[in-house]
Structure formats: C-alpha cells, structure tokens
Amino acid sequence: MRWLEPVWRTVTPWGWALVATLVVGVVVARALGWTEALVAAVAAGALLLGAVPWIVGERWARARIGLSAERVPVGSPALALVEIARPTRALPPRQVDLDVGDEEAVLDIPPLEVGGSVLRSVPLDTSRRGLRTIGPATLLRTDPFGVLERRHRLTETRTLVVHPRIVRLPGGAAGIVRDLDGEAAAERTADDISFHSLREYVPGDDRRLVHWRSSARLGELLVRQFEPSRRADALIVVSTDPREYDGDDFELALSLVGTLGTAALADRRTLRVVESPRAERSRAEPVDAATRDRLLDALAVLEPRSEHGVAAAARAARGVAPGSVAWLVTGSKASPRALRTASNGMPAGVVAVVVRAAVGAVPARSRLGDADVVTVGAIEDLARSVRQEAGR
Structure with a gap:
C-alpha cells in the first residue's frame, strides 16, 4: 500500500470533504432515492476530476541553488542564490518555496518568457557557527479550488559551513620554541647538527x-x-566540559583554537588538536586539523559534550606527540587546581600555556606553577598576548 501514499498526500482537507460528499451522496441516493444527494455526489466528483489536470504533467519550472560562499566566518554576509527558469509554454508558477534551515523563504517569480530565467537571493543567518542546510527549492502545484496539491522538488540541498571567527597572528607566534635558527635548548644530545x-x-x-x-x-x-634542534610543533588541547564555560566562553574558546591552529598551519608546523575524552582514562578525542578548512569545519560542529575538563584532556593528551608547545584552552569557570593539574600533566620539556576564554574579561597574564596563564576576553586580545609570550 505504500504506492498509495503519494496519492493520499495530494488530497487536501477540502478534497477529503469532497470525497466524503461523493461517497455519502451515492450511498444516500441509492438507499433513499434522494436526487439532491446524487447531485451533490456528481458535483463533488466533477470537482475532484477537474483538479487532476492541474497537478499532473511536466514541471512548470526548473531551478538550481548556489551559495555566495560555502564557508564563512561568524557574522560574515552569505547569500543563497536561486535561479528559476521557465522551460516550456506551461504557465509558470507565481512563487517558489526555499527551505532555509527550519524556516521557509517564499520567492516571488515575475512573468517569464519561454526559456527565460530570474535570479533570486536569500540572506542567510551567520550569527552562530555551525551548519546551515539550504534547500530544497520546491514548487507547490494546486488547482483553483484547492482540492488537490502536489509539491515538486526542484533542487537538491546545499550546506553552508559557518566557521568560528579567527584573527591573524604574527608569523611564528603559534610556536614559542624556535626552529633550527632560533632558541637553543638547555639539554645536550649526541646526534644533531x-x-x-x-x-x-x-x-x-x-x-x-x-x-x-x-x-x-x-x-x-x-x-x-x-x-638539540627542536621543532616548534604545536599541540592544542581544548576542554569540551560545559561546566568550565560560562555564556559564550565556549564560542570564544573555539575561536582561540582556530586562530592558534591556522597560525601553526600557516607556519608549516605539525599541528595536533584534541578535545576532552568521552570516558575516564580514554585517549583524547582527535580533531581533524590536516588543513585549515578541515580544522575550521571540525570546529564549526564541535559542541561541549564531555564530562571531563581541561585537566583530564591534558592527561589524556600525553600519548599524543606534543612537539614543543602545548596550548591548553578552557573557559572562565575552570578552577586554578584544574589549570595547575593540566599544565603539570605535560611531558618534560614541553612549554605549556593555559588560555582561559572569558568573554568580556580584561586581558591578563599570570604564572601558575611553571605555566603561563593567559586570560582572553575577546579574540582580538590573543595576538597581543602571543606576541608577548613569543618575545620572552
């Protein structure tokens, strides 16, 4: 009976009322001989049959969807572009519906010549990071009496990726320890250049x-x-424990991760990004940081979902080759004890920098044991803090 489902969906509530009138009218006319009932049944049947030609046949329009950009940072303008064409002499539609996330945009279509087309643009919401599904564009065909209706799918869907906002850091800032031509390490080795x-x-x-x-x-x-010449490779550990964040702290934290990560990739450094483990004593969850786009795409969908904070994340990240610097990113509600435990959890010889995302806070730097703690109130504060760290 599944093949009947499309048929049932084409009948509107008004159409079902006509079907009921047709059935009841025929039954009453035969049982009681009422001519009025038969007339009502014939009229209902005529309306039902007359509605069929309006919803069958070829499409009255063709459409395709494009995006002004497939990836944009938070707050940047983005548009969905819908081109609608009239392929035949059939009367074109007056409007086309476009699904934009959970909302529906109605695109008015002017009169078109055969073979003509029109381009419509729809502004997209980029106020929050994440994925935005655009489409499909659909055309609702119905008869003048609203008895039957049929929705044609004109296009496939497109996806807009809204990245966290990042800023540009000075070259080399993502790795505190210099490469071969830079700062010498204190230890000695029997095999280097x-x-x-x-x-x-x-x-x-x-x-x-x-x-x-x-x-x-x-x-x-x-x-x-x-x-020993030490490569300034970077490890970024981000806490995904919601208890360590307040308000929009987590959004700022992801902007910090994206900024530090893209700076490391721009300097051609090896970058590893991990988030909090899902279970106790399990490994830190890796975040795809192979390229700039893949890193920001992964951050666009990352959510605070772990019960383990920055201390557990740092401990779980010990099995990841940390390079020379480890950025430990967390929120404003992380306790000093958790920050100290996290920084002490890094292997010997690794420079640990704790970065606290605290929206609206005054930028500050402090020492906690052997680690630097940088408090960032806005993403623009990061470049200044990193310059000071790199210049030490």
Whole structure:
C-alpha cells in the first residue's frame, strides 16, 4: 500500500470533504432515492476530476541553488542564490518555496518568457557557527479550488559551513620554541647538527663521534656533543566540559583554537588538536586539523559534550606527540587546581600555556606553577598576548 501514499498526500482537507460528499451522496441516493444527494455526489466528483489536470504533467519550472560562499566566518554576509527558469509554454508558477534551515523563504517569480530565467537571493543567518542546510527549492502545484496539491522538488540541498571567527597572528607566534635558527635548548644530545662542545668519552659512546684530532692533542678520547634542534610543533588541547564555560566562553574558546591552529598551519608546523575524552582514562578525542578548512569545519560542529575538563584532556593528551608547545584552552569557570593539574600533566620539556576564554574579561597574564596563564576576553586580545609570550 505504500504506492498509495503519494496519492493520499495530494488530497487536501477540502478534497477529503469532497470525497466524503461523493461517497455519502451515492450511498444516500441509492438507499433513499434522494436526487439532491446524487447531485451533490456528481458535483463533488466533477470537482475532484477537474483538479487532476492541474497537478499532473511536466514541471512548470526548473531551478538550481548556489551559495555566495560555502564557508564563512561568524557574522560574515552569505547569500543563497536561486535561479528559476521557465522551460516550456506551461504557465509558470507565481512563487517558489526555499527551505532555509527550519524556516521557509517564499520567492516571488515575475512573468517569464519561454526559456527565460530570474535570479533570486536569500540572506542567510551567520550569527552562530555551525551548519546551515539550504534547500530544497520546491514548487507547490494546486488547482483553483484547492482540492488537490502536489509539491515538486526542484533542487537538491546545499550546506553552508559557518566557521568560528579567527584573527591573524604574527608569523611564528603559534610556536614559542624556535626552529633550527632560533632558541637553543638547555639539554645536550649526541646526534644533531648544531655542535656545542667536547666531553670525555664514556663507555657506550658512538666511536664515530670521537674527535680524533683533539683526542690526540690531549691524550684522552673526546667526543662531540650537540644542541638539540627542536621543532616548534604545536599541540592544542581544548576542554569540551560545559561546566568550565560560562555564556559564550565556549564560542570564544573555539575561536582561540582556530586562530592558534591556522597560525601553526600557516607556519608549516605539525599541528595536533584534541578535545576532552568521552570516558575516564580514554585517549583524547582527535580533531581533524590536516588543513585549515578541515580544522575550521571540525570546529564549526564541535559542541561541549564531555564530562571531563581541561585537566583530564591534558592527561589524556600525553600519548599524543606534543612537539614543543602545548596550548591548553578552557573557559572562565575552570578552577586554578584544574589549570595547575593540566599544565603539570605535560611531558618534560614541553612549554605549556593555559588560555582561559572569558568573554568580556580584561586581558591578563599570570604564572601558575611553571605555566603561563593567559586570560582572553575577546579574540582580538590573543595576538597581543602571543606576541608577548613569543618575545620572552
């Protein structure tokens, strides 16, 4: 009986009233011989049959949807562009309906010549990050009496991705520890490219590192040691525990993650982004950060959904290769204890920077143990804070 469902959907409430009049009229006319009932049944049947040609046949219009941009940051203008054409001599519609999220836009169509078209634009809401589904465009065909109606789907759907807003950081700001031409690390290694000094040979040293000329001059074996060159790769840990955020703090936190992440990618640094684990003692959930668009697309749909905050996220991220700097992003309600636990959870040699998203707060910097804590009240405050950190 499924094949009958489209038929049932074409009949309006007024149409069902006519069907009932037809059935009752025929039954009463046959049972009681009432001519009036038969006349009413014939009239109802005539209206039903007369409505059929209005909803069958080819489409009266063709349409296609385009977007002014498929990805936009929060607050940027975006338009859905709908082109509607009249393909045949059939009377074109007066309007086309376009689904825009949970709302419906009605597009008025002027008289068109055969083969003519018209372009209509619909402003899209970009006030919040996320996905916006645009379409389909549909055409409602009905008869003059409203007995039957049929909705034609003219287009497929399109998706607009609204990214969190980001700002541009100065080059190199996303990695505090410099590359080969920058800051030297305090520890020493036996295998790198930056020579530091000579030391006495101890059993187990690689004989290839022996500096024979100096050894011959001093009469004892000396080996080379080097300064390790450290790549300023970045790890970003973002808490998705709603208890650590107040108001729009989480939106600001994602803007911070997006800004730091895109800066690292622009500097061609290895970037890893993780969110809070879903379960106790599980690994941190990875966020796709392979490219700028994929990172921002992932942030566009990220929601506060974990019961584990920044401390648990940092602990779960220990298994991720952290590079040289770890940004720990959380909200204004994260406790000092949680911030201290998170910063102490990073491996030795990793610079941990805690970034607190607190909408409207005065930008501030402080020390918590061995970690810097940066409080950001607006995304524009981040560049200044990062410059100060990078310049230390």
